[in-house]
Amino acid sequence: MMKLKNKKAIVTGGSRGLGKATAIAFAKKGIDVAITGRDEEKLKKTVTEIKALGVNAFYEIFDVRNYKEVQVGIKNIISNLGTVDILVNNAGIAAIGSLNEMEVSVWEQIIQTNVLGMYYVTKEVLPYLIDKNKGDIINVASTAGLNGNPNISAYSASKFAVIGLSQSLMKEVRKNNIRVNTLTPSTIASDMTLELGMTDGNPDKVLQPEDFAQLIVAGLQLPRRAMLANASLWSTNP
Numbered sequence: 001m002m003k004l005k006n007k008k009a010i011v012t013g014g015s016r017g018l019g020k021a022t023a024i025a026f027a028k029k030g031i032d033v034a035i036t037g038r039d040e041e042k043l044k045k046t047v048t049e050i051k052a053l054g055v056n057a058f059y060e061i062f063d064v065r066n067y068k069e070v071q072v073g074i075k076n077i078i079s080n081l082g083t084v085d086i087l088v089n090n091a092g093i094a095a096i097g098s099l100n101e102m103e104v105s106v107w108e109q110i111i112q113t114n115v116l117g118m119y120y121v122t123k124e125v126l127p128y129l130i131d132k133n134k135g136d137i138i139n140v141a142s143t144a145g146l147n148g149n150p151n152i153s154a155y156s157a158s159k160f161a162v163i164g165l166s167q168s169l170m171k172e173v174r175k176n177n178i179r180v181n182t183l184t185p186s187t188i189a190s191d192m193t194l195e196l197g198m199t200d201g202n203p204d205k206v207l208q209p210e211d212f213a214q215l216i217v218a219g220l221q222l223p224r225r226a227m228l229a230n231a232s233l234w235s236t237n238p
């Protein structure tokens, strides 16, 4: 089983929701964490919570849609962490609306954030993992990346792309002892899904961010010969 204590992780979109829960779960395992996002207030607050768990934690502000910002941000993170073992590509956005009615700019932003953003961050982190000949990348897709449904075409297209990117990368970097784990969760109570009115967040019924974080930790603890491909997480509640 992989020892997690003292590993170094980057969690994009770590200020809130699933990313925040993941960063906290990592800290509980003794992993040092860099979280990223755009909202400094939220990042600061989350870092304070993570640090209280006794690990090194800090934040870096960049917009994953901006390759130049990503390059600078990842460089800063590596010089602060010293190295990196785990990358969680979690930053993402969603919007609801028919293809016919959704603004072109909204459709574009979803693809830019969920697909290009993941590509930019991965491109900047990957050389460090290849150099170490070891590492874990966890890409957050969605059940929307497995099936298309009405009023979610941009998000669904972006998550299909995430799965394609992840499967290609997985097969490229196996030889470098790098695992690319792809997660396809269904609805989880987070700011995103609450804001979109997709759930009431009732913890008796709906998956919680902590459940998702547990899946990530479990995936990391699999024997190194095993990794997660399209690992779905569903609520037991019908």
Ligand SMILES: NC(=O)c1ccc[n+]([C@@H]2O[C@H](COP(=O)([O-])OP(=O)(O)OC[C@H]3O[C@@H](n4cnc5c(N)ncnc54)[C@H](OP(=O)(O)O)[C@@H]3O)[C@@H](O)[C@H]2O)c1
Residues within 6 Å of the ligand: 012, 013, 014, 015, 016, 017, 018, 019, 036, 037, 038, 039, 040, 042, 062, 063, 064, 065, 090, 091, 092, 093, 094, 113, 117, 140, 141, 142, 143, 184, 185, 186, 187, 188, 189, 190, 191, 192, 193
């Ligand atoms: N919640 C669900 O039911 C569910 C299910 C399946 C998959 N997912 C996926 O899980 C991931 C996290 O979702 P969530 O529900 O936790 O959403 P969330 O609560 O809205 O959090 C999204 C995070 O991404 C960051 N982010 C968004 N756009 C960004 C940008 N352009 N640059 C940098 N950071 C950006 C946000 O920080 P800033 O706003 O500060 O930038 C925030 O930290 C997403 O990829 C989502 O598609 C969620």
